Amino acid sequence: MRVVVIGGGIVGCSSAYYLAKRGAEVVVCERSNVGAGSTERSAGGIRAQFSTPVNVALSRASMRVWNRFEEEFDADISHRRSGYLFLARDEASADELAETVAMQNERGVQSELLTPEEAREVCPGLRADLFRAATYSPNDGFADPHLALQAFATRAREVGADIRTGVEVTGVPGDSTGIEGVETTDGPLDADFVVNAAGPWASRVAAMADLDLPISPERRQMAVIAPETPVAESVPLTIDLDTGSYFRPEREGAALVGGHFGGDTTADPNAYDRTTDLDWTVGAVEKAAEWTTYFGPESEIRRGWAGLYAVTPDHHPIIEETIPGFVNAVGFSGHGFQHAPATGQLVTELVFDGEASLVDISMLDSDRFAEGRTVDERNVA
Ligand SMILES: Cc1cc2nc3c(=O)[nH]c(=O)nc-3n(C[C@H](O)[C@H](O)[C@H](O)COP(=O)(O)OP(=O)(O)OC[C@H]3O[C@@H](n4cnc5c(N)ncnc54)[C@H](O)[C@@H]3O)c2cc1C
Incomplete structure (x- = not known):
């Protein structure tokens, strides 16, 4: 073949x-x-915390490989399981999170619905009062x-x-x-x-x-920030679902900050700007500062980049x-x-x-x- x-x-x-x-x-x-x-x-x-059964199934099948990747491929890929934390601000989003957790649990995903106060136990810099509900799975994480x-x-x-x-x-x-x-x-x-x-x-x-095929290349940006308050490596990748703002720990207290805040970002894959816009970076840090205590005014921008999602x-x-x-x-x-x-x-x-x-x-x-x-x-x- x-x-x-x-x-x-x-x-x-x-x-x-x-x-x-x-x-x-x-x-x-x-x-x-x-x-x-x-x-x-x-x-x-x-x-594995997706909202549709097919994405959960793709994750479960992939995680079986990721979880033994370092042995099977004899390669260190810096796979860290510090979890993912999804946050909902309003009642409708909180209801959706509850439904999603039930669907995930039926499929063997160990995600759980948390109160905002419980969410702050896994993400100590969270401004819990802004949120109504959260979901968390300790088996999620990230790799290099x-x-x-x-x-x-x-x-x-x-x-x-x-x-x-x-x-x-x-x-x-x-x-x-x-x-x-x-x-x-x-x-x-x-x-x-x-x-x-x-x-x-x-x-x-x-x-x-x-x-x-309806696939649109869309530019997305990320920035590495040295936050005023270091983000511990045990903090999950944390997403404010209602604003799209997210961050996760990088090494030595730094954080990777991202998010898509609207606007047309369609790009030509052969000719797009692979660096970050200062406006976007400042906006992304300000957004993260609004719902956490990590990104105070002494936070510093270290570097950033842009890439493309292939969006359907x-x-x-x-x-x-x-x-x-x-x-x-x-x-x-x-x-x-x-x-x-x-x-x-x-x-x-x-x-x-x-x-x-x-x-x-x-x-x-x-x-x-x-x-x-x-x-x-x-x-x-
Ligand atoms: C900022 C950002 C954050 C992201 N975060 C995550 C995340 O946390 N988790 C996650 O799962 N995903 C994430 N993604 C998405 C993820 O990066 C992509 O979905 C994934 O890398 C797609 O891999 P791919 O192999 O399909 O495409 P690519 O890595 O883009 O590879 C496609 C390759 O095809 C080559 N190519 C194109 N046309 C031709 C041609 N005609 N002939 C020969 N070669 C060709 C290109 O040169 C390219 O190397 C993120 C993406 C971005 C931009």
């Missing part, structure tokens, strides 16, 4: 690893270098995206995948009955299957196969064999880092078995948008 994977981000490298491990002859075409896309710009968050991606790429090569950098896919010859391979800047490659794992470029790659209208990915031999694993919004282990296995099942069994991905097809079958993921930042 010859498979060409388009994209050397974490989805492409995870897919290459599981495909090659199962015996496929895999070539990864990466237009730039491994990690040049969104993966290395991610916050590295790993959590660079180290995790390199570990997938290294292991993929060890099991036989050929990862070619500086090779751009420029065409996907074939038609709606099947594909023949890819055209690249390094010449054509025949393939039985082509996997689109092009992250924010995914709709452009899909268009090469005459597919119109319902914040769920598309994982399917859309036309015979052409598999899409795209549109992960803000969750593609953590869901990459499950996705690589699902892509492998689609290629070898013609159907997925690890997770029921029947609602992750591309027709759902036109047919009005979308369900929105609510726990997004």
Whole structure:
């Protein structure tokens, strides 16, 4: 089985690893270098606290890999389980959190509903009086995206995948009955299957196969802040769901601060500003200062960066064999880092078995948008 994977981000490298491990002859075409896309710009968050069953299932399947990753891949990826804490300010959001926890618990996730005072016990700098409810899971956390991606790429090569950098896919010859391979800047490659794992470029790659996928590249920023009051490493990744403001501990008391505060952030993946805007950074710190006690006026901005989410209208990915031999694993919004282990296995099942069994991905097809079958993921930042 010859498979060409388009994209050397974490989805492409995870897919290459599981495909090659199962015996496929895999070539990864990466237009730039491994990690040049969104993966290395991610916050590295790993959590099971999603609001839809399919995202919870993708998380559960991925966390089975993340939780033994360091042994299986013999790599330190700085995986820390300090939990995720979601906060709701109004009654409607609090009710949604309660429903979400019940759904998660039914699926084996050890999340719990907390009062604001209980939430302050896990996040001591929280201004509890602003909130009505919280949910917390101690098994959530984060890992270093660079180290995790390199570990997938290294292991993929060890099991036989050929990862070619500086090779751009420029065409996907074939038609709606099947594909023949890819055209690249390094010449054509025949393939039985082509996997689109092009992250924010995914709709452009899909268009090469005459597919119109609703995936929008949207710029998101992050900043590393030295807060006036250090953030202990035991503090969870904490999200104020009603404003979109979030932060998590970085090393030595620093914090990674993020959030999307509205406005059109659609960007061209080939030409967007990868640095942070000072206005956004100041605004993000001010927002975090409004609901916690960490970010007082003596806080300092250390550095920041911008990357792209590949956003679908319902914040769920598309994982399917859309036309015979052409598999899409795209549109992960803000969750593609953590869901990459499950996705690589699902892509492998689609290629070898013609159907997925690890997770029921029947609602992750591309027709759902036109047919009005979308369900929105609510726990997004
Ligand atoms: C600020 C920020 C914070 C985030 N935080 C989190 C988080 O906490 N947790 C989480 O799970 N996710 C998070 N994400 C999302 C996560 O980073 C992405 O969902 C994930 O990295 C997507 O991986 P990917 O492999 O699909 O794409 P990418 O990493 O973007 O890789 C795609 C690759 O395809 C290559 N490519 C594109 N077109 C072609 C072509 N024609 N030929 C060859 N190669 C091509 C690109 O060069 C690129 O390297 C965050 C993202 C951002 C921007």
